Amino acid sequence: xxxxxxxxxxxxxxxxxxxQVRIVIVGHVxxxxxxxxxxxxxxxxxxxxxxxxxxxxxxxxxxxxxEWSFLLDALxxxxxxxxxxxxxxxxxxxxxxxxxxxxxxxxxxxxxxxITGASQADGAVLIIDALEGVRDxxxxxxxxxxxxxxxxxxxxVNKMDRVDFxxxxxxxISDEISAHLNGLGVTPTAVIPISxxxxxxxxxxxxxxxxxxxxxxxxxxDRLEPARPLEALALRLPVQxxxxxxxxxxxxxxxxxxxxxxxxxxxxxxxGKIAKIKTxxxxxxxxxxxxxxxxRSLGITLDRELFIERGxxxxxxxxxxxxxxxxxxxxxxxxxxxxxxGDQLLVRSGPKESRATVVAIEKAVDPGELSSSENKAxxxxxxxxIDISLSNPIATDPYTENPRTGRLVIEVSGRIAGGGLVLSxxxxxxAVPVDIVPVESALRPDERSARYRHNGAVVWLTGLPASxxxxxxxxxxxxxxxxxxxxxxxxxxxxxxxxxxxxxxSATDRSENIRRLAEVATHLARNGHIAxxxxxxxxxxxxxxxxxxxxxxxxxxxxxxxxxxCEERDPKGHxxxxxxxxxxxxxxxGNDYEKPxxxxxxxxxxxxxxxxxxxEIEQMLKATGVLFDELVDLAANI
Amino acid sequence: MHLxxxxxxxDRLSNPALAxxxxxxxxxxxxxPSMDHLDQLEAQSIYIFREAFARLKKIALLWSLGKDSNVxxxxxxxxxxxxxxxxxxxxxxxxxxPEMYRFRDHYGKEWDLDLRVEPxxxxxxxxxxxxxxxxxxxxxxxxxxxxLAKYGFDGLIAGIRRDEEATRAKERVFSPRGxxxxxxxxxxxxxxxxxxxASPPQGAHLRIHPILHWTEADIWxxxxxxxxxxxxxxLAKDGKRYRSLGDQDITNPVASNAASIDxxxxxxxxxxxxxxxxxxLDHETEDAFERLRVAGYL
Numbered sequence: 001x002x003x004x005x006x007x008x009x010x011x012x013x014x015x016x017x018x019x020q021v022r023i024v025i026v027g028h029v030x031x032x033x034x035x036x037x038x039x040x041x042x043x044x045x046x047x048x049x050x051x052x053x054x055x056x057x058x059x060x061x062x063x064x065x066x067e068w069s070f071l072l073d074a075l076x077x078x079x080x081x082x083x084x085x086x087x088x089x090x091x092x093x094x095x096x097x098x099x100x101x102x103x104x105x106x107x108x109x110x111x112x113x114x115i116t117g118a119s120q121a122d123g124a125v126l127i128i129d130a131l132e133g134v135r136d137x138x139x140x141x142x143x144x145x146x147x148x149x150x151x152x153x154x155x156x157v158n159k160m161d162r163v164d165f166x167x168x169x170x171x172x173i174s175d176e177i178s179a180h181l182n183g184l185g186v187t188p189t190a191v192i193p194i195s196x197x198x199x200x201x202x203x204x205x206x207x208x209x210x211x212x213x214x215x216x217x218x219x220x221x222d223r224l225e226p227a228r229p230l231e232a233l234a235l236r237l238p239v240q241x242x243x244x245x246x247x248x249x250x251x252x253x254x255x256x257x258x259x260x261x262x263x264x265x266x267x268x269x270x271x272g273k274i275a276k277i278k279t280x281x282x283x284x285x286x287x288x289x290x291x292x293x294x295x296r297s298l299g300i301t302l303d304r305e306l307f308i309e310r311g312x313x314x315x316x317x318x319x320x321x322x323x324x325x326x327x328x329x330x331x332x333x334x335x336x337x338x339x340x341x342g343d344q345l346l347v348r349s350g351p352k353e354s355r356a357t358v359v360a361i362e363k364a365v366d367p368g369e370l371s372s373s374e375n376k377a378x379x380x381x382x383x384x385x386i387d388i389s390l391s392n393p394i395a396t397d398p399y400t401e402n403p404r405t406g407r408l409v410i411e412v413s414g415r416i417a418g419g420g421l422v423l424s425x426x427x428x429x430x431a432v433p434v435d436i437v438p439v440e441s442a443l444r445p446d447e448r449s450a451r452y453r454h455n456g457a458v459v460w461l462t463g464l465p466a467s468x469x470x471x472x473x474x475x476x477x478x479x480x481x482x483x484x485x486x487x488x489x490x491x492x493x494x495x496x497x498x499x500x501x502x503x504x505x506s507a508t509d510r511s512e513n514i515r516r517l518a519e520v521a522t523h524l525a526r527n528g529h530i531a532x533x534x535x536x537x538x539x540x541x542x543x544x545x546x547x548x549x550x551x552x553x554x555x556x557x558x559x560x561x562x563x564x565x566c567e568e569r570d571p572k573g574h575x576x577x578x579x580x581x582x583x584x585x586x587x588x589x590g591n592d593y594e595k596p597x598x599x600x601x602x603x604x605x606x607x608x609x610x611x612x613x614x615x616e617i618e619q620m621l622k623a624t625g626v627l628f629d630e631l632v633d634l635a636a637n638i
Numbered sequence: 639m640h641l642x643x644x645x646x647x648x649d650r651l652s653n654p655a656l657a658x659x660x661x662x663x664x665x666x667x668x669x670x671p672s673m674d675h676l677d678q679l680e681a682q683s684i685y686i687f688r689e690a691f692a693r694l695k696k697i698a699l700l701w702s703l704g705k706d707s708n709v710x711x712x713x714x715x716x717x718x719x720x721x722x723x724x725x726x727x728x729x730x731x732x733x734x735x736p737e738m739y740r741f742r743d744h745y746g747k748e749w750d751l752d753l754r755v756e757p758x759x760x761x762x763x764x765x766x767x768x769x770x771x772x773x774x775x776x777x778x779x780x781x782x783x784x785x786l787a788k789y790g791f792d793g794l795i796a797g798i799r800r801d802e803e804a805t806r807a808k809e810r811v812f813s814p815r816g817x818x819x820x821x822x823x824x825x826x827x828x829x830x831x832x833x834x835x836a837s838p839p840q841g842a843h844l845r846i847h848p849i850l851h852w853t854e855a856d857i858w859x860x861x862x863x864x865x866x867x868x869x870x871x872x873l874a875k876d877g878k879r880y881r882s883l884g885d886q887d888i889t890n891p892v893a894s895n896a897a898s899i900d901x902x903x904x905x906x907x908x909x910x911x912x913x914x915x916x917x918x919l920d921h922e923t924e925d926a927f928e929r930l931r932v933a934g935y936l
Contacts, residue, residue: 020675091801091853112828116810119830148830231670240688245721252717254685259670283719293670296677297684299719310692334828348833351692407831414837415827 020098021224024118026145027127028137032158036127036196036217037101038068043203043218046092068197094222111140111381112334115419118145123152123189123224125217126177130163130193134176136368142177143367143383146184147332147420149403153181154190154220161195165208190220230294233257234319235266236397236405238350239312243299250281250299251308256350256404258316259293260300268306269313269395270323270552271625272449276303294404311352313395313405320446321395321405324425325551326359330385331378331420335412338377339386346411349422352394360387378418385423393552396422441527448528449628452485456525457626458518458550459617462537463559464593465574465586466566468605468613469534472559475614477532485627488524490517492535511542518546525553530626538587540594555624557617558599565606600624676860679852680713685832686811686848687717690793691724693836694844697793698754700782701726703738704883705868706797709857710849711749712866714795725752727794729781731774732757733885741869756785771888786843793844801853802882813845814838854881855906862899873897 025033041047059066091100102117118124124145128138145153155177163169174191181188193209194201194217200209203218215223235258243250260266264277279287281299292298300314313321333339339358347356364375364384378384399406399421409419449455459476461469473489480487492513496503500516503509514537521531537543547554567575578586587593596602601620603613621627673681690697699714699722701707714722728742746753758781764773786794798809810826812834827835838844849857861868871880871891878891879902896902 113826116828116830240685241692243718245719245723248719250719252688254681281719283716286719291670293673295673295681296670297681297688297717351689409831409833414835416829416833416835419828419830419833 018093018096018098019226020100021122021221021226022100022102022120023123023125023221023224024102024114024121024150025125025127026114026118026141028129028132028135028141031127031129031132031135031138032196033127034069035067036125036156036158036194036202039196039199039202040101040217041092042068043199044092044094094218097222097224099221111144114141115144115148115332115334118148118150119419121148121150122227123154123221124150125154125156125221126188127156127158128173128177130157130159130166130169130173133173134180136366138177139180140366140368140381142181142186143184144332146181146186147330147383149399149407149421151186152224153186153188154192154217155181155188156201156217157191157193158196160193160200160209161198165193165195165200167211170212189223190215192217192220230257230404231259233294233402234321235260235264235314235316236321236402237300237314238352238405239308239310239314240351241310242308248281248301249305250301251314252297252299253314253351254297255292255294257294257402258319259291260314260316261291262287262289265317266302266314267317267320267446267450268308269315269320269446270393271307271312272320272323272446272455273306273308273625273628274317274446274450275306277301278303311350311394313350313352315395317446317450318444320444321397321402322425323393323395323552325390325393326387327390327396327425328385328387328423329408329420330383330423331410331418332383333378333380333418335417336380337412338379338382339384339418340377345388345417347388347390347394347408348411349394349396349408350405354390354392354394356388356390358386359389362386383420396425398422398424443527448486452528453483453628454480454485454530454621455553455626456528457530457553457555457621458521458525458546459530459532459621460521460537460543460546460550460554460556461532461534461559462543462556462596462599463561464563464566465536466569466571467559467561468610469536469559471610472603472605472613472617473532473534475610476617479614479618480530485530486528487530487532490521490524490531490533492517492533492537495520507539510539511545514539514542514546515549518549521546522550522553525550530621536587536593538593540596543596555601555621555626556596556599557601557603557620558596559605560595560602561605676856676863679849679856679860680716682851683710683713683848684717686834686846687714687795689832689834689836690795690812690844690846690848691718693834694793694846696724696789696791697795697846698725698727698789698791699795700797701728701742701751701753702797702883703728703734703742703869704797705857705861705872706799706849706852708745708866708868709852709860710795710797711751712864713848715749721750722752725754725789727785727789727791728753728755729778729785730755730757731778731781731885733774733887735869735871735883735886737869737871738883741867745867754785754789756781756788759784774885774888791843792838793846795846795848797849798847799852799854799857800850809847809850810835811847811850812836813847815843815845855903858899858902858906862903868899872902874901 025037027033042052056066091098093099102121126138126142126145128134142153155174157170157173160170170193178188178191192201192214193212196202200206201212201216203216205212205216236256237253237260238256239251240253243252260277260280262277262280265274266277267274278301280292281301282288315321339361341358341361343358345356345358347354361376361378362385364378364382366379366382378386396408397406406422407420408422410417461473463469470491473491477487477489495517496513499520500513503513514535517533517535521533524531537546543556547556570576574586601616603616605613618627699707699710701711711722711726726746742753758777761773761777764777764780766773768776800809810829812829813826814835815838829835836844860866869883871883873879874894874897877893877895879894879896880889880891883889894905896905
């Protein structure tokens with residue numbers, strides 16, 4: 001702002017570097033945020049000469065008593081309304097910190113501005129009117145600080161002059177807000193009684209609050225820690241773009257966490273492709289030697305040409321993020337229209353975007369209410385937990401593992417409508433009973449894919465009996481194995497002899513048969529194997545269920561050999577029996593086979609050899625990112 | 639990365655002071671060099687440039703020839719590894735200082751810019767109710783609208799900073815402008831975690847502010863560190879220098895003896911005079927700047 005020109009830059013000639021801390025002041029409307037800011041600027045000597053006098057003169061001209069908050073209300077529109085309407089940034093200094101103060105507004109209408117401000121803050125001051133006590137916006141802001149990941153929160157109980165500096169009143173409010181915040185997992189760093197108007201407790205412990213022994217506001221700000229270093233976490237380099245302005249093919253992005261150096265082995269998620277960093281590019285000096293840490297915007301070149309796109313995440317093999325089409329998030333919602341189950345959204349996680357559907361809404365609450373009544377929809381300015389199904393797989397981390405990549409924003413009609421934290425990935429496929437604790441493999445998928453040169457997948461061959469599924473499945477299994485991969489054949493008939501021996505051929509039993517096949521296959525795929533399923537699976541709905549279970553790993557191949565050819569082949573004699581009426585519920589001679597509408601591949605085995613068909617499958621698996629192939633995968637794809 | 643090695647050489651040393659030194663060395667060998675304040679600003683700006691280039695179809699950088707937009711061009715060249723891959727647009731009032739025109743013609747070539755110079759309409763075409771200096775600046779807004787209509791840009795990169803003027807403190811990094819180029823202060827979408835609203839309505843455009851988070855002192859410290867050329871009018875001559883460069887007739891020098899960037903930085907440490915104090919239009923009425931902003935002035 002033009003009135004504050006004390007520089008916060010450590011890039012001064014004397015080279016001193018002071019920690020810079022960004023803070024936000026939040027709380028209920030009229031509890032005194034702007035007054036506190038005005039007072040803080042005055043107490044820290046940050047006001048330009050004559051500014052105070054000028055504002056006092058303006059107030060007199062308008063016939064209004066001077067208020068400290070006028071310092072901030074630089075916009076005429078704000079003064080007219082009597083509320084601060086947006087985020088401003090103001091700088092001042094305490095003994096050992098450069099403070100960048102983001103003044104967030106308290107009016108309920110402008111929660112989106114509070115979030116805009118608070119999302120950039122290292123610490124927060126939550127202000128409460130001593131007379132009015134804790135109000136809905138106090139609780140809401142407290143909750144949002146927690147959701148935004150602001151952990152250092154100082155509570156200021158303002159207008160103590162209005163309650164005669166009563167220690168008892170202070171204790172009541174202090175207890176109430178501390179209990180509320182503790183319930184959210186936030187421990188206040190201090191609770192301070194002040195009068196922003198008169199100055200008590202802001203920079204000085206006055207006689208009127210002699211019973212208070214804690215820090216003043218300025219002292220509390222002086223103790224805030226700057227943002228946590230992210231370099232010790234696993235490498236996450238989300239790809240912003242691939243540039244080919246000259247003969248270099250540069251993968252550009254900002255390191256969100258961890259660090260990298262030329263020569264590192266990296267894995268590109270979600271595809272899981274592997275490469276080495278050839279150079280770290282910059283300008284005007286390039287390439288750069290040495291390790292580059294979190295926060296740097298840079299470019300890298302790789303030792304091989306792979307298909308990479310905006311939104312991919314570069315990580316180190318062994319500590320790669322998880323790929324998912326399903327996640328659970330705790331979100332805040334800012335859109336006028338409440339968020340409900342089934343809503344279509346656009347989800348952004350770093351540069352990655354994906355269309356998404358809300359599969360379930362849990363815990364929709366108004367964080368401003370005392371008793372949190374649960375709702376089916378998440379209303380404006382409310383929060384909730386949701387399960388999202390994504391149309392493209394994304395690589396992400398739970399928020400607890402990586403605060404940078406573990407968060408997302410939601411867009412509706414091209415406008416940011418909400419945001420939140422990733423609680424878990426692959427969550428809520430089905431309700432998991434609490435006493436079942438799945439044990440994860442000791443190996444990670446990318447370790448296996450590095451060895452097998454492929455990702456895990458479920459290759460699902462569907463088609464009429466005798467269409468050639470099993471023959472083709474076996475040929476494919478041999479082919480993949482010869483190339484060093486790990487294929488496993490799951491034949492429908494074979495599994496019916498054991499795992500599924502309790503099942504018959506009713507529609508329900510058939511569905512269950514498919515579900516079990518899909519579950520087993522998906523388990524194998526998640527562990528890096530290629531499960532080849534050969535099963536008639538005539539019902540479209542059953543195959544759709546299998547796709548939901550296997551998710552991004554699913555590759556459907558329709559073996560579309562004409563029915564006459566199948567019946568003529570009839571190696572197991574089933575068609576003959578069925579024609580004779582000896583085989584009830586036989587798929588093939590009726591019209592009960594529902595053709596796939598969007599299979600990844602369609603093969604008619606009457607028109608090509610087994611080897612040719614296996615070739616086609618292999619090409620499809622390469623093209624869809626299951627098999628790694630560096631020769632085909634050229635830069636021309638960008 | 640293994641920050642705490644079990645087999646650290648330091649653990650095998652009996653002298654604690656020496657062990658501490660060795661441990662510090664092991665640490666520094668594994669850690670990336672830490673980023674200073676300017677590194678952080680630079681990385682953030684580069685991120686914004688790349689987002690704008692990725693998410694919008696047709697963008698241009700508004701080159702006013704001043705210190706801020708020169709830093710922006712430098713940052714753009716960093717973001718895109720040497721060459722700025724979109725045009726530099728100079729909306730020319732025809733009333734800039736001769737030094738500024740010389741600077742434009744020289745560095746437009748040296749930096750290999752795709753330079754587009756667009757004129758402004760005559761002063762008679764501008765709202766006569768505005769005070770004189772504001773009216774002059776509003777002329778530039780009209781020139782900008784004409785350039786927008788001519789090229790159909792959906793994003794304009796502008797070098798405004800939050801610290802330079804109160805109304806600018808309200809800005810977002812990606813700031814939508816209405817069909818008339820106007821700014822709706824009250825209805826700004828939320829912007830957090832470096833996610834930007836990049837979908838302007840049909841016919842509208844976005845202003846992108848890559849150096850919104852910089853201060854005047856940051857600009858100078860970075861200009862010095864990176865050795866970015868500047869127009870000499872910023873340096874004091876005969877006890878006066880320009881802190882901010884606009885049109886000749888509405889920009890005045892401030893009293894100063896700062897004849898080098900180092901001296902400017904020291905001056906900024908001490909001064910409490912606002913940066914735009916030499917700009918006539920800011921002082922005409924309390925709301926002149928705000929009215930201009932709503933109308934699309936930068």
